[in-house]
Amino acid sequence: MPRSQSDLSNTAIRIFLQEVGKFYDTERGLEPFKPTARQKQEVYEFFKGCCAYCDALLDPDLATLDHLIPLNRTALGLHAWGNVVACCRHCNKEKHFNNWLDFLRLKAGNQFRARRDRILAFVDHYRYKPELGLHTIAQNLYEDVGEVGMTLLRLRFKQAQNVIRGITKLEKS
Numbered sequence: 245m246p247r248s249q250s251d252l253s254n255t256a257i258r259i260f261l262q263e264v265g266k267f268y269d270t271e272r273g274l275e276p277f278k279p280t281a282r283q284k285q286e287v288y289e290f291f292k293g294c295c296a297y298c299d300a301l302l303d304p305d306l307a308t309l310d311h312l313i314p315l316n317r318t319a320l321g322l323h324a325w326g327n328v329v330a331c332c333r334h335c336n337k338e339k340h341f342n343n344w345l346d347f348l349r350l351k352a353g354n355q356f357r358a359r360r361d362r363i364l365a366f367v368d369h370y371r372y373k374p375e376l377g378l379h380t381i382a383q384n385l386y387e388d389v390g391e392v393g394m395t396l397l398r399l400r401f402k403q404a405q406n407v408i409r410g411i412t413k414l415e416k417s
């Protein structure tokens with residue numbers, strides 16, 4: 245698959261997982277997670293102002309939020325309550341698309357169980373279920389957007405070529 249096609253598909257997947265996340269929040273009786281300043285505060289408070297992975301106290305400048313399960317085609321995490329944890333800038337960069345349990349095992353050492361349980365309690369608190377059975381739908385979206393998007397791009401590219409050809413022909417004559 246050419247790079248541009250997978251770019252289109254991946255963008256569509258990300259938007260899809262954000263939209264599904266909002267719907268999932270509403271279905272669970274929660275206010276959709278944006279996050280607003282107040283929503284961020286709620287997440288930070290759950291983790292007592294510390295990074296969910298390395299447990300460093302979060303300086304306001306270093307505080308970020310991380311999608312526990314990443315928003316991509318294979319992991320299918322949602323932008324929703326229960327999947328966004330408090331995280332320091334350093335861990336956020338380091339974890340990237342890695343599995344959170346593998347990453348936590350590296351980061352937490354003998355604190356692994358305690359920190360894992362705290363994260364699981366967070367997920368549970370918002371009744372976030374990682375397995376929603378959306379793989380087929382997401383895979384179809386990924387393929388459809390790629391194909392339709394590339395077809396449209398090729399069509400418009402041809403039109404642009406014709407416009408440019410017309411202009412350069414005029415200049416030559």
Ligand SMILES: [Zn+2]
Pocket residue numbers: 295296297298299300331332333334335336
């Ligand atoms: Zn950290």
